[in-house]
Amino acid sequence: MPDMLGPGRRILASQPFSVLLGAELLHFGEGKAELRIPIRDELKEQHGFVHGGVISYAADNALTFAGGSVLGVDVVTSEFKINYLRPVQGDSLLARAAVVHRGRTQAVCRCDLFASEQGADRLCATAQGTIAKLATPSEGASQTN
Amino acid sequence: MPDMLGPGRRILASQPFSVLLGAELLHFGEGKAELRIPIRDELKEQHGFVHGGVISYAADNALTFAGGSVLGVDVVTSEFKINYLRPVQGDSLLARAAVVHRGRTQAVCRCDLFASEQGADRLCATAQGTIAKLATPSEGASQTN
Amino acid sequence: MPDMLGPGRRILASQPFSVLLGAELLHFGEGKAELRIPIRDELKEQHGFVHGGVISYAADNALTFAGGSVLGVDVVTSEFKINYLRPVQGDSLLARAAVVHRGRTQAVCRCDLFASEQGADRLCATAQGTIAKLATPSEGASQTN
């Protein structure tokens, strides 16, 4: 099996916004991806919890990596939906995504998001979305992640 | 009509993540909110477009402000869904959200997102979600934004 | 402008499930579609309101017709999301869908659903989804509506 983690980490490192947020790729394999974001004050909202936008970023990007693992490198998120379940606090935010169904040009993926504190993970949000192969640039119909 | 923009801007300024992203509140009134994020390199992905996570942040936060304008200050995003339509580039990202229906404890809102370049706005994503009144802290079932 | 309503009605009449539900196509044009379902007891749930499944059918099918109006006849619903706002009762259920963005192979559409009673329409649900051009049958990755 080819090593996907190295190339995956290089892609993540080439996304300035992922660098700004401090995202790390923990796992990346056929149909799966796991991102980790260490929680720091800059990522919070006014009540001291992690901002929902950080969680939606993590869902979006983990979904995209999972879909990209089966469709190829150049993919875009067409759409996704997220349900927030609990406020997020702790040491880090984990986003674990997996492909549910792979078609010819797109993959439907799910992502569970966990607040990790002292080694215990607690489900805090769950997402579902569609990742599409990128058409040639002039055809791009969706946001490139 | 009371001035809502001032208080709204103070809430936004109290969200460290919104400060990190450089978000500004352009409009805030009964059932409506508009956020603006000046586009800078730190907010991009590897192809030079604005990262989808920035767009989902803007949708999430604009939906929350719109819902909060009719439900009260302490609200949370329960869930939302976003469709990405086009890659985002230009001067700034605009997120315009409005309440579609207001219930007793929650509001359903929509948000259109535009890439603004030299004064022209282009629709690039659209979102729909549920904003809920925050219960007492111990009952919080959803992410606090 | 070519008459789209006639051909649209023939498609609707060729869907046995739409016939079972009594759906009618009121309007069908470039980027728009409106379905009407007269409310009868068979379409209700245990409390006397129209069943959510009837509403989701109407949203799904109106979205598909709207998308099909710009993409061509053979389209499928890839995905959609619906928020229920109020219980539905009255004379009929109306589903008004419109294209928000048209890409090369798919269209993102929205649909507002109304309960109509004695001529007054009341918003009762709202939906958003993706309609895709049907690939050749062997490639079909999504549900054909």
Add this chain to the structure above:
Amino acid sequence: MPDMLGPGRRILASQPFSVLLGAELLHFGEGKAELRIPIRDELKEQHGFVHGGVISYAADNALTFAGGSVLGVDVVTSEFKINYLRPVQGDSLLARAAVVHRGRTQAVCRCDLFASEQGADRLCATAQGTIAKLATPSEGASQTN
């Protein structure tokens, strides 16, 4: 453990629309529900596959039963999202829903939908949604299923 299947089947039998579609409750327990709809011609679209509206009905209702199993009998679907993965044909449609997270007033659930043919089940759609406890009738903000 109390028998939930009998009461669940009585609720399903009291929904005229579920009777019209021929839905059966196969399993119903703490946090789980499985519906089965035998496929017949009346449930199809123009290409001979099961209509997407039947699938969205099954998702909606299975999500509601799963949520109701932990929240109590009087619940409503607030919202859900569905991705269609494959055309549905065969002997029956199965909808298997489970609670992902239970809050005080609402539960987030997922539902996988399968086309069953000669004993083999094939994933054909997947859904995620929010089920809410029904407030007193005058407060009802969502569709009652």
